Amino acid sequence: MMKKAVVIGSLNLDYSIALPRMPVPGETLAADSLTLNPGGKGANQAYALGKLGCKTSMIGAVGQDGAGETLIQNLQKAGVDCSGIFRRETPTGQAFITVDAAGENAIIILHGANFTLNPADIEEKRALIEEADCVVMQLEIPMETVLAAAKMAKGCGKTVILDPAPAPGPLPEELLKLCDFLKPNETELSQLTGMPTGSRAECEAAAQTLLQKGVGTVLVSLGGKGALAVTRKGSVLMPPPKVPVVDTTSAGDCFTAAFTAHWEGALEPALRYANAAAAIAVSRRGAQASIPSPDEVDTFLL
Numbered sequence: 001m002m003k004k005a006v007v008i009g010s011l012n013l014d015y016s017i018a019l020p021r022m023p024v025p026g027e028t029l030a031a032d033s034l035t036l037n038p039g040g041k042g043a044n045q046a047y048a049l050g051k052l053g054c055k056t057s058m059i060g061a062v063g064q065d066g067a068g069e070t071l072i073q074n075l076q077k078a079g080v081d082c083s084g085i086f087r088r089e090t091p092t093g094q095a096f097i098t099v100d101a102a103g104e105n106a107i108i109i110l111h112g113a114n115f116t117l118n119p120a121d122i123e124e125k126r127a128l129i130e131e132a133d134c135v136v137m138q139l140e141i142p143m144e145t146v147l148a149a150a151k152m153a154k155g156c157g158k159t160v161i162l163d164p165a166p167a168p169g170p171l172p173e174e175l176l177k178l179c180d181f182l183k184p185n186e187t188e189l190s191q192l193t194g195m196p197t198g199s200r201a202e203c204e205a206a207a208q209t210l211l212q213k214g215v216g217t218v219l220v221s222l223g224g225k226g227a228l229a230v231t232r233k234g235s236v237l238m239p240p241p242k243v244p245v246v247d248t249t250s251a252g253d254c255f256t257a258a259f260t261a262h263w264e265g266a267l268e269p270a271l272r273y274a275n276a277a278a279a280i281a282v283s284r285r286g287a288q289a290s291i292p293s294p295d296e297v298d299t300f301l302l
C-alpha cells in the first residue's frame with residue numbers, strides 16, 4: 001500500500017441532474033432530480049485515497065465562497081490534509097452533470113479557481129510532494145502546472161500517476177516520460193494516441209505507443225469490460241464484478257485512487273481491488289458520495 005499520496009488537481013461543486021435519457025440538441029427535457037455533490041476529479045481521487053486508508057494531502061485551488069468551504073470540509077471528513085488548497089478570488093470550479101437511467105453521464109465543467117493553480121503554487125507546496133510516496137494528477141488544472149508538478153515529483157524520486165482526463169488530444173512527450181502510470185479510459189486512450197481502441201488488441205497497440213514514449217505502465221479502464229494493464233512485458237485484463245449501474249460519475253477517479261492505494265508492485269491484486277472499489281461506486285449516486293470504505297471493498301471481495 002502507498003503510505004502517503006499527494007493529489008494535485010481540481011475541486012468542483014457538482015450539479016448532478018438525473019434524467020430518463022440524454023437530451024438531443026434543441027430538445028427540452030424534464031429532469032427527475034438535481035443534487036449538489038462534492039466533486040472534481042482531483043478532489044474525488046484525494047477523497048477516495050483518504051477514505052481507503054492512504055495518508056493523503058491535496059494541492060488545488062477553490063474560491064473564497066461557500067462551495068470552496070464545503071469541498072474542503074468534505075475532504076477533511078476523509079482525513080485529507082487540505083493545507084495545500086489555495087483560496088482564490090475566482091469562484092470555485094463547477095461541474096454540470098447529466099446522468100441517464102442507464103447510469104451513463106455527460107459532464108460540462110467550468111474551471112473557475114482550478115485554472116488559477118500555477119507552477120509557483122506547486123513550488124510553494126514542495127514540502128507536501130517531498131513527504132509523499134506518490135503524486136496523483138489529472139488534467140482539470142493548467143497543463144503547465146501538471147508538467148511542473150510531474151518534473152518536481154520525478155526529481156524528488158516519487159511515483160507519478162496521471163489520470164489523463166479530460167484528454168486534450170496528444171500529451172506533451174515531456175510529460176509522458178515522467179509518468180510511471182497513465183490511466184486513460186478507452187475513449188481517452190484513443191484521444192491521446194489517435195488510434196482505435198474498440199478491442200483488447202487495439203487498446204494494447206495504442207498503449208504500446210505511449211510506452212514507447214516513456215510511460216511506465218498504461219492502465220486502461222474499460223467500464224463494463226474491466227481494466228487492462230499494459231507494460232513492456234505484456235498485458236493483464238481484469239474482468240469487472242457485475243453490479244447494477246446507477247451512476248458512473250467518479251468511477252474512474254475511484255479506480256485510480258484504489259489502484260494507487262493498493263499498489264504494492266503486482267498488477268493483479270491492485271487491479272482487482274480497484275475494480276471492486278469502482279464497481280461499488282457505480283452502484284451509488286454522486287461523486288465523492290459514492291466512494292466506498294475499505295470495509296465495504298473487503299466485504300465485496302469476499
Ligand code: RIB
Pocket residue numbers: 010012013014038039040041044094095107109140249250251252253287
Ligand atoms: O470524474 C468525475 C468528475 O468530473 C466530477 O466530479 C466532475 O466534477 C468532473 O470533474
